[in-house]
Amino acid sequence: MTLDLTRDRAEVLPLLCDYVATPVALPGEPGYERCAPWNVAATVAPAAVVMATTAQDVAGAIRFAAAYGFTVTVQATGHGAVGVGADTILVQTAAMKHCEIDPHSRTARVGAGARWQDVIDAAAPHGLAPLAGSAPGVGVVGYLTGGGIGPLVRTVGLSSDHVRSFDVVTGEGRLFRASPRDNADLFWGLRGGKATLGIVTSVEIDLLPIAQFYGGAVYFDGADAAAVLHAWREWTAELPETVNTSIAIQQLPPLPGIPEPLAGRMTVAVRYTAVGDFDEAERLLAPMRAVATPVLDTVAVLPYAALGAVHADPVDPMPIHEDQALLRELPAEAVDAVLALAGPGSGSPQVLVELRLLGGSLAREPQHRSAFCHRDAAYSLAVIGLAAPEIADVVAGHASALTDAVARWSTGGQMPNFAPSYDPARPSRVYNDDTLHWLAALADRYDPGRVLATGQVIRTTTA
Known part of the structure; x- marks a missing residue:
């Protein structure tokens, strides 16, 4: 059959049902709302939503897009959503949860x-x-x-x-x-x-x-932020690989589900996980517990199924703006720079500013190499704020100021799952030059029609 690619998109979209054996929703139809991402700050308004249940559904959506001049993207939860437009078919994979x-x-x-x-x-x-x-x-x-x-x-x-x-x-x-x-x-x-x-x-x-771990979080009042962050910096220098930790300056709103000691105020959370000898894990945490008086301490021996309790990340969809920097070192001056913009009295609009200890097993190349870069980073800085319309510009500008403030100690890199955006410079922060080259070359081989060339994917530059 000869395909007429000049036909109006609205006219050809109903033909998508001929390519897949699963429900398809066009704008305004029941089921279309399932394209809404977890990060509601991203505008996701595709030409159609394919509620895929099999790999054949995915393949059919791609073949339709190739035939009629659309691109295709995928979404399961939409935590890393960056926006989808009317020239794109969204494959929703949420039903494929076996x-x-x-x-x-x-x-x-x-x-x-x-x-x-x-x-x-x-x-x-x-x-x-x-x-x-x-x-x-x-x-x-x-x-x-x-x-x-x-x-x-x-x-x-x-x-x-x-x-x-x-x-x-x-x-x-x-x-x-x-x-x-x-x-x-x-x-x-x-x-x-x-x-x-x-x-x-x-x-x-x-x-x-791993059936159990020793972990949770120790929360301190925001007034103790300087003492706690500087102590954490010194403490992390000698921790064994059995220990994982991050520290976060938090400003959690007074919402249902947020513990009363943490709601509506600035607190500092020392997140902690350890496996192996739990008595030794408790001993290693003791110096941080003693830095100041905790307002809440949730660290205990926990079943692995409670892993989410360590960071207690939000569950409900919300508008989020993220930024990230990877650090090769964390001197006292870098901590001071973070405190100046995110600590007590700073007027920070961010919900969370986190420093995370990296290294250990992450730093070693695995048996099978991958496209993941930046294993050499020693710490990461993550900045997360609410991108509500009335403060979105302020939140984004302040996040940039924070990452700029630690630029002297930064590797210049970012990780693929953090701070998603359409910034054309982002790929060079996420990947080194060799990885960018090979990803683009492989994409040309496996997607010569550029059907999947949308969102944050890597492609060779076209004229």
């Missing part, structure tokens, strides 16, 4: 729509743990294709280093298995390259024998 645990091989096969809590709950009865992030409500696939910096990253390494294989649909609508032995180039690029090389429909991951 999770199969094999306790003998210590693996899980997980669908594209699964969230980490789904896998945590399925693995817990077997005493096994998936390497989730700090927010168990985040989608498994989006997190892993961005690398995955979890609460145990110093101990067990990058979460994507524990991926065994992907099933992925490329820009030609073809389904591939990617593993160290099969389509190894795709396997390299999918671990860190986000959606650059295709839409992942399922993933096989390792599960680790």
Whole structure:
């Protein structure tokens, strides 16, 4: 059949139903609202939403887009959403949430729509743990294709280093298995390259024998921020790899679910996780507990299924603005720079300003190399604010000022899962030159029609 690409998009969109065996929603139709992302600050208004249930649905949506001049993007939860326009078909994978645990091989096969809590709950009865992030409500696939910096990253390494294989649909609508032995180039690029090389429909991951950990958070009053942050900086210098920690200056609104000691005020949270000898873990934390009088202390021996309690990230959708800097070192001057803009009396509009200790297992190259860069960073600075319309510009400007304030100690890098944006300079912050080159070359090979060339994917420059 000869396809007429000049036909009006509104006229051809109903034909999308002929390419997929699953519901399709156009603007104004029931189900279209499912394109709304978790980060509601991003404007997501695609030409159509395909509620995919199989890899064949994904492939069909891509073939339709190629035939009629659309692009295709994917969304499971929309935590890292950056906006979708009317020239794009959105493949919603939330229904593809199957999770199969094999306790003998210590693996899980997980669908594209699964969230980490789904896998945590399925693995817990077997005493096994998936390497989730700090927010168990985040989608498994989006997190892993961005690398995955979890609460145990110093101990067990990058979460994507524990991926065994992907099933992925490329820009030609073809389904591939990617593993160290099969389509190894795709396997390299999918671990860190986000959606650059295709839409992942399922993933096989390792599960680790971690049933419990020692962790939680110790919260201090904001007035003690300077003492606590400087003590934390010195304390982290000698911590073993069994310990993971971050520190966050928080200004949490007085909303339901936020503990009374933390609501409506500035506090400082020392997040902490450790595995191995729990008595030793408690001993290692003692110096931080003694820096000032805590307003709340949640650190204890916890089941792995309670991992999300450490960071206590928000669950409900909200408008978020993020920025990030990776630091090669954290001298006292850098802490002072953060305090000047985010500490008591600074007038900071941010909900959270976090410093996170990196290194340990993260810094070592895994058995199978990947597109993830910046393993050499010693610390990260994350800035998160509410992008409500009336303060969005102030929040964004202040976040930039914070990352600029630590620029002297920055590597210049960012990680794929943090601070999503359409900034054309962002790819060069996320990837080194060699990785950018190879990701773009592979994208040209697997998506010659540039059907997936939308969002934050990497492509060669066109004239």
